[in-house]
Amino acid sequence: SQQGEEDPQALSIQEGENATMNCSYKTSINNLQWYRQNSGRGLVHLILIRSNEREKHSGRLRVTLDTSKKSSSLLITASRAADTASYFCATDRWAAGNKLTFGGGTRVLVKP
């Protein structure tokens, strides 16, 4: 079973617009990460936020974490066609070593 659920499942926007996707999870976590996947290939790490952090930025990416609501959001600002991909949140827990539990993903289409 999957720990996280992404919302929306799919998102279509114009180039230059912002894209926001959300992730909810079920159990307490250590860290939450976001990964990107292009066309069914390998996943690429985007950003990691620890359970004691509330917000983190990396370039055009902004991630928030609300542990009380067990949810996270990923914002991509000024989107580009190259941002077209599937985005997955993944959580880890102390007892689970390096095991990541992924959500079902949000498929983002950025139209030029």
Next chain:
Amino acid sequence: DAGVTQSPTHLIKTRGQHVTLRCSPISGHKSVSWYQQVLGQGPQFIFQYYEKEERGRGNFPDRFSARQFPNYSSELNVNALLLGDSALYLCASSSSGSGANVLTFGAGSRLTVL
């Protein structure tokens, strides 16, 4: 530096056969994990190995097995293939066996079972 490499990239098998997938981690990474990704879903954890020892196993049947070699490369074996085993199999490496570690994924091996 080479990233995580996986082979083969694509393969087709028939029900009942077995398959061996191979993975070479990033140089210096001692941990290798395997994930299964069915079309349209997120990756599901299968195994993690660190320093040649199994550190974690996901909710997969005993038909799935893996091992890690002294050079930290790894193999995933699946016996008695079922149609439902058709998926993208992803290998990921990291430098540590635990903690807040980022995984570096290979491009995957796409298995089709007919």
